Amino acid sequence: MIKSNKKISIITLGCPKNQVDSEVIASELVRGGVILVGNEKEADTIIINTCGFIEAAKKESIDTILKAVKLKKDGRDRQIVVCGCLSQRYKERLEQEIPEVDAYFGVESFNEIGSFILGPSYSWNEKKLNRSILSTLPHTAYLKIADGCNHGCSFCAIPMIKGPYRSRSINSVIDEAQSLVDRGVKELILIAQDTTAYGSDQRNGTDLICLLERLVSISDLRWIRIMYAFPDSVNDRLIDLISHEDKICKYLDIPFQHISDSILRSMGRKSRKESIELLISKLRNRIPNIVIRTTFIVGFPGETDTMFQELVDFVKHIRFERMGAFIYSPEEGTAAYRMRPAVPRNVAEERYHIIMNTQREISAEINRSLESKSLPVIVDGYDENEKLFFGRTQGDAPEVDQRVWIKGKAKIGGIVNVKITASSEYDLLSEAVE
Numbered sequence: 001m002i003k004s005n006k007k008i009s010i011i012t013l014g015c016p017k018n019q020v021d022s023e024v025i026a027s028e029l030v031r032g033g034v035i036l037v038g039n040e041k042e043a044d045t046i047i048i049n050t051c052g053f054i055e056a057a058k059k060e061s062i063d064t065i066l067k068a069v070k071l072k073k074d075g076r077d078r079q080i081v082v083c084g085c086l087s088q089r090y091k092e093r094l095e096q097e098i099p100e101v102d103a104y105f106g107v108e109s110f111n112e113i114g115s116f117i118l119g120p121s122y123s124w125n126e127k128k129l130n131r132s133i134l135s136t137l138p139h140t141a142y143l144k145i146a147d148g149c150n151h152g153c154s155f156c157a158i159p160m161i162k163g164p165y166r167s168r169s170i171n172s173v174i175d176e177a178q179s180l181v182d183r184g185v186k187e188l189i190l191i192a193q194d195t196t197a198y199g200s201d202q203r204n205g206t207d208l209i210c211l212l213e214r215l216v217s218i219s220d221l222r223w224i225r226i227m228y229a230f231p232d233s234v235n236d237r238l239i240d241l242i243s244h245e246d247k248i249c250k251y252l253d254i255p256f257q258h259i260s261d262s263i264l265r266s267m268g269r270k271s272r273k274e275s276i277e278l279l280i281s282k283l284r285n286r287i288p289n290i291v292i293r294t295t296f297i298v299g300f301p302g303e304t305d306t307m308f309q310e311l312v313d314f315v316k317h318i319r320f321e322r323m324g325a326f327i328y329s330p331e332e333g334t335a336a337y338r339m340r341p342a343v344p345r346n347v348a349e350e351r352y353h354i355i356m357n358t359q360r361e362i363s364a365e366i367n368r369s370l371e372s373k374s375l376p377v378i379v380d381g382y383d384e385n386e387k388l389f390f391g392r393t394q395g396d397a398p399e400v401d402q403r404v405w406i407k408g409k410a411k412i413g414g415i416v417n418v419k420i421t422a423s424s425e426y427d428l429l430s431e432a433v434e
Contacts (some may be wrong), residue, residue, distance in 0.1 A: 009043035014051025033117040050086035054329035137414035146192035154268040154335035157272025187223040196233035260307040291395030293322035301339035367423035408432030
């Protein structure tokens with residue numbers, strides 16, 4: 001192992017799955033003796049964990065690498081290490097075009113990165129995941145239960161980057177969850193490319209239900225949140241478990257992507273409008289007050305004005321509690337890359353603004369309906385400018401959903417009951433209830 005004076009800075013781009021990987025890298029390097037610093041100008045080695053999902057993410061990754069290269073030219077003996085999705089997908093091209101980078105690694109290259117920085121004596125114990133360092137708030141943590149994907153969505157490059165679906169063993173997930181809770185984590189957020197496929201590759205009877213049943217038995221764990229559910233895999237057993245278990249948030253993130261059967265077919269999605277409507281109806285009937293989060297893609301090849309209007313009408317009719325949208329990004333190597341006719345960029349942008357404005361009005365109305373109601377809120381912090389605490393309801397995931405501002409006494413990391421006193425499109429104002 002190296003001597004304990006090497007300073008490392010890690011820059012993480014992309015999704016929470018990347019965030020977890022960076023936490024593992026940071027934890028292992030600190031265990032090996034390095035010093036973790038937040039400012040890359042102070043670092044001897046800059047690690048950039050990249051995203052390569054869509055064009056905008058690739059551009060952000062490239063720009064970040066180039067900024068680090070500029071720092072390398074300041075005369076200091078500095079290393080740059082690039083890992084993650086972008087370098088998994090374009091390693092040879094990156095090595096040719098940005099040779100100033102000292103090393104490129106792909107996804108989950110924990111052993112290789114450790115050996116490069118700490119020396120050949122380093123060895124990663126993949127059976128015991130080390131996450132002694134969290135980049136989230138101390139009371140909230142992401143729990144990555146699988147990686148890779150077996151779905152064949154025509155717009156998505158993830159299977160090419162991450163490979164086939166690989167579930168972690170249920171014991172390793174539970175051990176990690178217990179370790180996080182022992183350190184004060186109150187909320188665990190389950191993530192994967194498809195959380196509902198958990199265990200399907202193991203063929204031993206393990207599934208998401210088994211995992212959840214064991215997670216809810218962990219003492220001091222208060223909330224379990226499920227992200228990235230696949231609509232076709234949200235079955236009756238899962239719905240019943242969410243409904244009956246107090247620790248499982250009445251919240252489900254299910255990216256539907258579109259509602260036009262023609263577009264869904266072109267996207268390679270198995271679900272259709274009828275099955276999506278049936279699933280939403282079932283969730284709302286059997287899980288009172290459930291918050292459904294979804295995302296849609298606008299501007300997909302072949303999307304006509306009529307198809308887009310069908311999507312807008314659907315959003316108005318269903319009135320999702322949480323909704324986001326993306327403009328379609330053509331990704332080389334995917335089935336959709338050469339699909340025609342392409343939707344002009346200005347048209348796609350106009351559609352994006354229309355659907356987001358539609359959702360903004362819905363969100364404002366839903367938030368107004370919460371006024372005077374009491375809700376439990378997990379307290380994330382205190383804003384010195386506003387002189388208020390802030391947090392989230394069970395219906396709000398970190399970073400992607402809205403905040404609740406809290407007047408009165410609260411404890412960061414605690415769960416407090418509040419009464420909603422006012423609202424806006426994406427914020428709630430409340431008073432702590434004694």
